Amino acid sequence: MSTLRCKKLGVVIGDTRVCEDLNLELGDGQSWAVLGRNGSGKTTLLHTLAGLRPAQQGSILLNGQSLAEQSKKQIARHLGVLFQTEIDHFPTTVLEYTLMGRHPHLGWLQWESEADIAIAEQALQQVDLLDLKQRDISTLSGGERRRMNIACLLTQAPDIALLDEPSNHLDLQHQIETLSLVREQYRQRLLLMSAHDINLATRFCSHAILLFGDGKLTHGTFNDVVTTASLQHLYGVAINSVQADGHTLYYPA
């Protein structure tokens, strides 16, 4: 049982006001999409919610306790982040990288056990990368790398997962497979993802936050917040929708 609560949250980056006076409670079983134009502050909001950068105003409570008062390790046991791509500096194998996810669960001086390795291997299996576990990460394609990062997150197994554009670099098959996998695993837990693909968000998210880039935002259940009118306002282009197979599909008119 995990909750993430924003109390009068104000976030600013450079000249962009991401949000002001935001009161929001995110809880188990929900899957949130964060939508907005480039530079509207999706990543910044995500990092702030993860405690990676300080909020300018207000506070964020993870399971009732302020993020600022918790140690990084304490936070990492409950909350995990999938970053947009990072550069690698030194040779590392896929398995070694994925095993990093166990860090918050291991004590001082404790080494990864067979059980930890089994967890990491299972995660690699789920994202279809087990065959590459001994490969050096610099030899991976962008999409394979993305899946490895997702495997690392699954290995960490936090109650709350914040994903920064999880479908980046993924081919169509892996977009659907990987997001279905994550959504399925987080059916009872809390998921939040920033996204540019509205139709993927429609498919995998129950709630949405729309960032307008001027401090204004709307949030609520996905179908209440995401409409052709709100999307037109958000992206500044004309948008139409059609119904197909029980889904609403949005496309630029």
Add this chain to the structure above:
Amino acid sequence: MSKNLPALLLLLLACLGSVILALKLGSVPVTFSDLLSSLSNRQGLHQGLIFELRLPRALAAFVCGGMLGLAGLLMQALLRNPLADPYILGVSGGAASGALLAMLAGLGSLMIQAAAFSGALLSIVLVFALAHGSSSWTSNRLLLTGVVLAAGWNALISFLLVISPNQQIHGMLFWLMGDLSYTQAEVWVFVLLAVITLLSFMLARPLNLISRGELQATALGVNTRQLRLLLFFTASLLTAVAISLAGSIGFIGLMAPHMLRLVIGSDHRSLVPAVVLLGGTLLILADTFARTVLAPTQLPVGILTAILGVPTFLYLLYRNNS
């Protein structure tokens, strides 16, 4: 770690082998049986030579090499830059400037050491204060500040060389290229290396994480702010002590960690003990050759670390390419 145990044992053997070599070779060759009798009953033919000259020098070489190797490893993890080594942050430039000033003033060797150490510390504080600045210090900013400061120190070093009287230049050049002839490594130096090695080993998992990305490491529960400070100061301290003892010996801090990454991988649990052993071994070997190849002329050890290191490093770098 367990899969790297054979490699670590091999390194330990190589280290012992290099000590034996250092005891045997020199203007007066010591045979193996001389060595054994000296070691067993402490009254062999070359008792004084072995215990008062060669062994202390070999141990000093080991501790300096180990410190430089470990400093390089920690710096590379801190800056996530494979080119980082103790020299890139200007630490050695500061130390050299201090040492040369002391030599120019005609001070004794203990004062030269103290001046070198102060110069190194000054450089560290400068880099830290400048790069710390407003918000967070990114590794690139730290690196650039160090490189620019190093250039400034180099100009000062050249200036000091130009204005120095001829009879002092030889000693200065030796210092600049590293020289273990007068090095006295006290017990506390070994204790320092042991303590920082142990500390780094205990921090191996956080080191693994931070070397793969700072944001990711923070999100996985590493207190990166604290770790960065700790790494910066321990690596700087190791470098400052090593340089003030033995002069600026280049290359080991850069080479030893990379050689090991190419062979045993990037897990710091293996890398930390291995880099101390390899750095120490390399410097013992280099110093032994430095005082024997052109005997009775002694060469600055820095020349030998490069001559031994460059081909070995290039071989390791390219052996997987074919």
